[in-house]
Amino acid sequence: MQPAMQPAGLCSHAAMQHASRGENPRRYNFALLPCARPPDSAELASRIRIIISISISISISISISINIRTSTSITSIIMALEAHLTAPNGVQLTLPTGLFINNEFVQGSAAHKITSVSPSSGLEICAVEAASADDVDRAVAAARAAFADASWRGLAGGARGALMLRLAELVEQHRRELATLETWDNGKPYAVALGEDLVEVAGCLRYYAGWADKIHGQTIPTAAPAAKLAYTLKQPVGVCAQIIPWNYPLAMAAWKLGPALAAGNTVVLKPAEQTPLSILYLAALVRQAGFPPGVVNVLNGLGREAGAALASHPGVRKVAFTGSTPTGREIMKAAAGSLKNVTLETGGKSPLLVFADADVQQAARWAYVGIMSNQGQVCTATSRLLVHRPVVGDFVREFLDVLRSSVKIGDPFAEDTTHGPQVSQAQYDKILAYIESAKSQGAKLEAGGSSARSAVGGSGGGGNDGSGSGLGNGFFIEPTVFSNVTPDMSVFKEEVFGPLVTITPFEDETEAVALANDSIYGLGAAVFSQNIERAHRVAAALEAGMVWVNSSNDSEIQVPFGGVKQSGIGRELGEAGLAAYTETKAVHINLGSKL
Structure with a gap:
């Protein structure tokens, strides 16, 4: 039985009805619908135009819908990779929280995020993305591509220098924000971060x-100068993995980025998981300065995951690490698989020797600076004070006077604070354990010796709204002094990395040098004496990469920095630091036609 005849034009009308309901007209075979009469050519053309118009409208609608959803998704991701923060000092910040790869902040693929905690209050500041081994692959690939690209590889040295100068300018322009993040995330006094650390960062880049x-x-003379020519080229190493510590995040980043970029390398930089915030802000400034994509990449991540993947990655040609000696050993093992160029700046237990002919007051003031700066969280801290027995009593009195008159523990954002919290709960617990160990082993407690939480109290240093719940939960420890410390005690031998100093007497120069060298470490050492011959003699005998005479912890950007023994391999800063990021290629030219 034939279906009833339909009015003319039902075919296109039905198509429009289905289209108006969001249905695809192509799902229906309208050509099979009966019509009252065959359409003439003009009517057929009209119907075709209508159907085409409907199809185009649907396609545009679908495309717009997809674009809107995609745009919304991208916007959501971008917003999710930013944190809007108000710091305890009132500074408002928009902080990128992603991984910085190829000049973009992107999501990490690790199953977790890294939570940054204010050491002043123990409260969360914000969470940032964490890198997995896959993210390390992405960052290294970006750095390798940038190293091969003419936008960086073909850039003249002067042009590279201009980019670095622009970055130094941006650091100075944003010094308040950078210092705020450094203090909030690390706990060091804001006055120090702003007036010392940021000055050093800009100076190092310049x-x-x-x-x-x-x-x-x-050009090197040859045995046959008329027939042979020899010369050398200084060329960049390639992709450099740089792993920096939590005690001086921005300064250590500058120490490593400076020579690497000047020499034409590309970088994958991993900040410490305890203090990533200021480095993420710095990454945004790298992009703003105009560095090509992939030249500098920043990966937040755990050392055991992202750090290990970086150190062992076959695409990385050099690893530069600053941190503890045990971690340095693991870095070296991982890098050995592909014989990477390695620079390590690791632990220390630096001695400070005070001879009877020294200016005792001067020695006491420098000894205070050498151990209490940055809450004792300094790799070169002169934590072992070796004092000539005839002046031990005078020195102890002078040192304690300096300590009591100089220390002001409190909110690191307060102008008069000289001593902030330790960086983390783990570090706080470790230092207190060393204090108890020294007490139990018979050392004499001269000052400090306990937590300073009850002493600070008050408010400030809080969470991401800047309010906080008080400093009473911060990781504050009293500057601590032990005398009568013997070489067999843990606090004499082991790196504490906190505001704890030991005083040990010696009888003569020979014993002083023997005590100073009785350590697995050899980073720095200080000598106080008015006898210049003795000062030179002892400086030469000390097993240390750096020796300060009548000062402590002096550092200049143009002077090499590094240690011996288990305090590291290689040098940073100065021309020596630059040489670590170059390879020397020898070229031999035969000018003659004979063999």
């Missing part, structure tokens, strides 16, 4: 920017 167009080889 110093190495000046080197960028002065890296060159040399």
